[in-house]
Amino acid sequence: MKHDARNPLAAVIRQLLAGSVLTLPALACAAGPGGSFQPTQVSATPDRNAGLQAFAQIERVLLHARCLNCHVPDGPLQGDAKRVHFPPVQRGADGKGVPPLQCATCHATRNSPLAHAPPGLDTDGQPGWHMPPAKMKMSWLGLSGPALCKVLRDTRTNGGRSLAMLEEHMATDHLVAWGWQPGPGRELPPLDKPAFDEQVRQWIRNGAPCDTREPLRTSAGPTRAAADEALLKNLRAIAGSGALTQTKGTSNGSQP
Numbered sequence: 001m002k003h004d005a006r007n008p009l010a011a012v013i014r015q016l017l018a019g020s021v022l023t024l025p026a027l028a029c030a031a032g033p034g035g036s037f038q039p040t041q042v043s044a045t046p047d048r049n050a051g052l053q054a055f056a057q058i059e060r061v062l063l064h065a066r067c068l069n070c071h072v073p074d075g076p077l078q079g080d081a082k083r084v085h086f087p088p089v090q091r092g093a094d095g096k097g098v099p100p101l102q103c104a105t106c107h108a109t110r111n112s113p114l115a116h117a118p119p120g121l122d123t124d125g126q127p128g129w130h131m132p133p134a135k136m137k138m139s140w141l142g143l144s145g146p147a148l149c150k151v152l153r154d155t156r157t158n159g160g161r162s163l164a165m166l167e168e169h170m171a172t173d174h175l176v177a178w179g180w181q182p183g184p185g186r187e188l189p190p191l192d193k194p195a196f197d198e199q200v201r202q203w204i205r206n207g208a209p210c211d212t213r214e215p216l217r218t219s220a221g222p223t224r225a226a227a228d229e230a231l232l233k234n235l236r237a238i239a240g241s242g243a244l245t246q247t248k249g250t251s252n253g254s255q256p
Helices: 002-006 009-020 024-029 048-062 146-151 164-172 174-178 193-205 223-241
Strands: none
Touching: 009 174, 009 223, 048 146, 146 164, 146 223, 174 223
């Protein structure tokens, strides 16, 4: 206990590894229903043109109002015409709005039966409507072609997602799926959901190209569950190595 008091990081890691705070079964749930998501692998013989053609179809969905309205710099858009949202809400740090106009003020757990009324989304029994968080806005308003593709693919702008995580997000996330069940009075994206998912697979299978010159990707990277498992293994290795134990030279625990 003395060592934990002197090493806050060690205490946190031990707590995470001790029980229910961070366990593999719980983390695996992030991969999708039952943790059953299987990512597309990059082909050993990718076809750049096929990959570019696939992204051109993906782009049609990304720029549609059902997707673009929340992938903007700050305040969301609304409606098929992508109008400025009324009332004039803002993203907020967590993407759920700024009090008193948080998303859940108007967006419930299900779509309204009335045309053009605020849509809803159920997340564990609570209203789940939200934008990406402020620290990773994932905005592509005004972008198209290679610029849009690179924002989507780059881990610095897509929420730290590998290609496998990106596919997983678009294939299994229920807010993404809402785009094809938006309630009355809203236009559907130009591809149906299975066709969209297939274009994502085709893009990744062919090296996830964004232009005609750059090197093609050779790996889809880890899924979220695989990345979480690797993180746990690293934490366990650190905790078991003694690297976080207090050195002999700081026996009294006093501040310098």
